Every structure is written in C-alpha cells, then in structure tokens.
Amino acid sequence: MTDSSLTFDDAVAAAATGDVWLFRGRTLADRAIQTLTNSPVNHVGMVVALDDLPPLLWHAELGRSLEDVWTGARQRGVQLHLLAAAVRTWSQKYGQRAWVRELTGGALQRHHEDRLMEIIERFDGHPFPTMPRLARRWVSGRVRRRPTAPLETIYCAELVATTYQHMGLLAQERPVSFYDPGAFWSGDRIELVAPFRLAGEVRVR
Numbered sequence: 001m002t003d004s005s006l007t008f009d010d011a012v013a014a015a016a017t018g019d020v021w022l023f024r025g026r027t028l029a030d031r032a033i034q035t036l037t038n039s040p041v042n043h044v045g046m047v048v049a050l051d052d053l054p055p056l057l058w059h060a061e062l063g064r065s066l067e068d069v070w071t072g073a074r075q076r077g078v079q080l081h082l083l084a085a086a087v088r089t090w091s092q093k094y095g096q097r098a099w100v101r102e103l104t105g106g107a108l109q110r111h112h113e114d115r116l117m118e119i120i121e122r123f124d125g126h127p128f129p130t131m132p133r134l135a136r137r138w139v140s141g142r143v144r145r146r147p148t149a150p151l152e153t154i155y156c157a158e159l160v161a162t163t164y165q166h167m168g169l170l171a172q173e174r175p176v177s178f179y180d181p182g183a184f185w186s187g188d189r190i191e192l193v194a195p196f197r198l199a200g201e202v203r204v205r
Helices: 008-013 028-037 083-093 110-123 131-143 156-167
Strands: 020-024 043-048 056-061 077-082 097-101 202-204
Touching (some): 008 083, 008 202, 043 156, 056 083, 056 156, 110 156
Antiparallel strands (some): 020 097, 043 056
16 A cells, blocks of 8 residues: 555545545455455545536445435435545545545546546446446456446446546446456556556545
8 A cells, every 4th residue: 555645635625537536445345345356445436527616526336325416316326426525425434545546647628528427427326236246247347358238237446447438548448347446556557548647546644
C-alpha cells in the first residue's frame, strides 16, 4: 500500500472527471470479493466533475444509503452520488479505507463528457449482480477476448470499465467482465488509451 496521502477535504477538492476511487473493507462480503478477484481492494468508482457541479462518484453497490442525484431516489445497483457523501458513507458506515488515482496525461474534451453522460443515462439504476453470477461472469471474462452480450446487471469494476471504454479511454479488446476492482490498482498496470494514464494511489485520510 502506498505511503502517499491526502486529507479527505483536499482529495475531494482536487477530484476531476475520470479519477478513480478505490476502497478496501473487512466485512465478509468485502473479503469475498478480494479473495475471488485476488485483489487488494473490493470497490471502485469513478469521479464525475462537470462544470460548476460538486464532484460526484459514479459507482455500483448493493446499498441504498444515499440519494441518487440523477434519479432523486434511493436505489441499489448503479448510482451517482455526491463524492463527499459517498466517501463518508463508505468510510464511516461501511468501515472502508479509501485511495484515489488521478487520471493524467491529457485533458478530457467535450466529446468525452458527452459520452460519459450517455453512459450515465443508460446505466443509472441498473441492478447489482448476485455473487454467484458475478463469479461466473468474472471467470468468463478472464478467458474471453471478445465483448460479451449487453449487461443486464453490472458490478462496480464493470461499470468503470464500461464508462472508460465508451469515453474512449480504455480499449475494447477485452470484455468489461475481465475487470475487477484490483484491475484499477497500480499493481495490475491497467493500460489506458494514450495519452491517458492513471497516477499512483494516494491514500485518503
């Protein structure tokens, strides 16, 4: 784990679209995901920070603790939350530690943001898969190279991968089910489309 760190307030203030936030917890569900995917983390989300709006977190989870800013409802599955509120919930309620990786190497353009909004409109509210279905899909994604059928349910890492692919930040040669939260940790060296890349993890205090 990295020794670099930021305070919570500084990390939220610096958040930019495309940054990823990674979480590590200790519950049985967290440990199951970490073990299944051989990953140091169990959850990943992507920052959405457009115009003068406060930064948001685009992610998929089982809980419905917060109001979704897109639908105005509390829902399970794919959600768009205020970043500060989401991180507080994952830290204080779920007992998770957080890290952030900054998207660097180039400036996102309007067409990137337009494609991001298309994905939010398409997937917000999609349900989270059951653990058995998640396990089967992850194993399938590891052996397939071609994209699979459209997802009716979606897991946090699949959501970030889908969003990155649709924005043109990640190649589409692998199905999104190939990706798990650990794929977005520096140890897996995820390769984004040039010139974009993810900086190293910074722990959020």
